[in-house]
Amino acid sequence: QWWSQWSHVCRGFIWVRWLSPTIQTHAGCRYVSKPATKTQVEFDYNGPSMKTTVPGPRSQELMKQLGDIQNVGAVNFFCNYEESRGNYLVDVDGNRMLDLYTQISSIPIGYNHPALVKLVTNPNNLSTFVNRPALGILPPENFPDKLTESLLSVAPSGMSRVQTMACGSCSNENAFKSIFIWYRNKERGHNTPSDEDLSTCMINQAPGCPDVSILSFMGSFHGRTMGCLATTHSKAIHKLDVPSFDWPIAPFPRLQYPLEEFSRENAQEESRCLEEVEDLIVKWRQKGKPVAGIVTEPIQAEGGDNHASPDFFRGLRNIARKHGCAFHVDEVQTGGGTTGKFWAHEHWGMDDPADIVSFSKKLLTGGYFQKDELQPYRIFNTWMGDPSKNLFLAEVLNVIRRENLLEEVTRSGKALLNGLYELQAQYPGILSRARGQGTFCAVDVCDDATRNSILFKAREKGVILGGCGDRTIRFRPALVFKEYHVHIFLNIFNDVLAQHK
Secondary structure (H helix, E strand, O other): OOHHHHHHHHHHHHHHHHHOOOOOOOOOOOOOOOOOOOOOOOOOOOEEEOOOOOOOHHHHHHHHHHHOOOOOOOOOEEEEEOOOEEEEEEOOOEEEEEEHHHHHHOOOOOOOOHHHHHHHHHHHHHHHHHHOOOOOOOOOOHHHHHHHHHHHHHHHHHHHEEEOOOHHHHHHHHHHHHHHHHHHHHHHOOOOOOHHHHHHHOOOOOOOOOEEEEEOOOOOOOOOOOHHHOOOOOOOOOOOOOOOOOOOEEOOOOOOOHHHHHHHHHHHHHOOOOOOHHHHHHHHHOOOOOOOEEOOOOOOOOOOOOOOOOOHHHHHHHHHHHHHOEEEEEEOOOOOOOOOOHHHHHOOOOOOOOOOHHHHHHHOOEEEEOOOOOOOOOOOOOOOOOOOHHHHHHHHHHHHHOOOOHHHHHHHHHHHHHHHHHHHHHHOOOOEEEEEEOEEEEEEOOOHHHHHHHHHHHHHEEEEOOEEEEEEEOHHHOOOOHHHHHHHHHHHHHHHHHHOO
């Protein structure tokens, strides 16, 4: 009875708070000639509001307090998540910022979405939030149904099996293990290891610990655990001082922009990279370290928002088939709708795009989909994911479908990219190579110092952006980011760029 009364009070409080500050028309738009028609968004603010510098006094106090406990070198500022909502993040000093970075691309439908708050206050979900089971041995009764309702309802083409995990790194780490196990079973012709396999693996020796490899690409980011780090090549600081494997690293295409003006050069660049992939596979086989799998991001995110054409990825898929390698598509940052399709690899137009697709971030839980033959029984850890995240994801998917958010992403992304095109034409000495798919957009800045200055000044004016690569600004808004949010951002971004002209 107490729970029912409490949740009723909470629901009333929540809806009063979210309904009261409804969006008002954003007038006086300096940047765009035709502001977009906007719908009511019940849980959004009407614009940024800055009270202090960032980090403000309270954030700095908390930084010192936390610094006595753990490393705070990467902390930007402290947040007031209770006051944050929609596309706006509020910090502990009361600064309200339009968030186009969303916790490193991991917030699907904005802060404190009413549908998710309602889910938490539903007493039928209480046990799922209170009890976190060891899913590999003691899953709850509704676990198969909830997987079907959430993850399997968005399974990539040709895949009906999913393995849940906690985060992106452990998703990729265990996907690599699945690839290795599959590859060795294929070499044996059966699933039963020999006595020699069993004895040598205990002392880190072959054949039990085989000298096989994963091919990755320069500029890639797949995580910071040991196996993933061997395939991560975006920043030296990630890898410095950590032992690694002798695995092949292929060049990723470096496209020239605008694409329509460099179609021949870009096709040659992609062809060169594919030839290098095939040469490396042959070379590593000759070294006695055969390539069991190829891993790639559909868009290299952390490495600088590097794109390649559908033809490149189709060629890569064919090379994997030809040489008997598993093809692993890492959709940790690109999955969940941010490119205008639920999976970025859907833009390739392939019926059989991958053998393994890993995910995390906007899907709120980690894990990977895989073909039946890549389903070993030896993938295991204590939690193997979290059933409460599947509840959230199912509701997120309901919101995406109900509000046609993928179409919204396509519209907003077009407005954002067109705005970036115009700004790079207006500030050619600062911006270049604007690019993107959906709202998964980026633009390069003339140098690293100017990029960092722009990021800082944008934050001071109430816009949170992210950097990647050597000098790139990346845009990672939530799926509820609409055209009028684009125009709010472009106005502020224009002001910031004018200061650097």
